[in-house]
Amino acid sequence: MLYGSYARGDFNLWSDVDVLLVSERFDGIRFLDRYELFKAREGFEVKPYTPQEFSKMRNKIGWREALKDKVIIADDYSLFT
Template sequence: MDALKAFLENLVKEIGDADVYLFGSYARGDWVEDSDIDLVVISPRFRGMHICDRMSMLRKLAPDTHSFEILAYTPEEFKMIKHGVVVGDAMEYWIKLL
């Protein structure tokens, strides 16, 4: 999990105010060697930022040593989608990291 630790450190330096949740196989404990790290990142810093720009910024913060799958939302966007299938399912077992 060194890759996750490095990502979180980079995220705090670059974005600051963010809630980060781990979901998927790492949160459930059923990951395998090539599993990606699934994260939800919620930050007011994303306001006015196109989704492609958010993803580009977050990819630059993630080390190349591991694969990450990251969902990025503003607090307002998250309130609207939190009952959707993907996020609603993830919320049942996710782990708050920040």
């Protein structure tokens, strides 16, 4: 899922691309280790969660606000239906 300024359409030259990845493949890998896998991608901010983790996180105020304007690329886990 794409969220943030690129999803809203108000990005600029200094904006990063905010991406939320939810996958069962992250099970058993510490969040910080997952985060490091994607950190090297300059210009991207990737948040990698397991489906269970994201189900808990999605109702927090910060995520609710961040996901108001989102572009769903794929929703294999039906998290947004």
